[in-house]
Amino acid sequence: MIYLSLFFTALIAATLFPLSSEALLVTLLYQHYSPLLLWLVATSGNTLGSCINWYLGKECLRWQEKKWFPFSPEQLARAQQQFQRYGLLSLLFAWVPVIGDPLTFFAGVMRIRFWQFLVLVAIGKSLRYAAIIAAALGLINQF
Structure with missing residues (x-):
């Protein structure tokens, strides 16, 4: 259940909703959950959230002639x-706060091939979570 919570927190954090998964991730590290499993779960959820943005971007242009269209x-x-x-x-750099979520959205608008999108986003997000875990474990070991 804990891993599922992290998965959905990371997923929502990668969409256009304002949420952060780092605090939960570090808290779970401090509670001695498996760093490898936490890395896999957070990376998977965050990458899937970006895939949702890509899909929404890909599909949004069908409504661009509507008055309510946001762009x-x-x-x-x-x-x-x-x-x-x-x-x-x-x-x-899809993991970068503020610019990352719109970047993944506009990758869909630009019709970037999904497999290229997935590989690049997953690499960036996996490295980011690895760095967060490494930094947190370094701090844990100091105490």
Whole structure:
């Protein structure tokens, strides 16, 4: 049940909802849960959350002519230009707060191939969670 909580916290944190999974992850490390399992669960949940963003981005353009559509054509064009400027490898930084979630959304808008998206996002997120775990374990061992 604990791992499931971390999975869904990491998943929601990767969507456009404001939530953070790091506090729960570090708390579970301090409670001596398996670092490897925590890493796998957090990475999986966070990567799946980004996949949801990609899918929503891919599907959102079908409604761009509606009045309630949240992005203007200018905003979409600007986002597409920025994405093209920094390229596919920018998806390695999908874990970065504030820019990561919109980045994964616009990867869907840009119709980035899903397998490329998945590999790059998973690499970035897995490295991020590994760094968090390594840092937390370093602090744990100091006490």
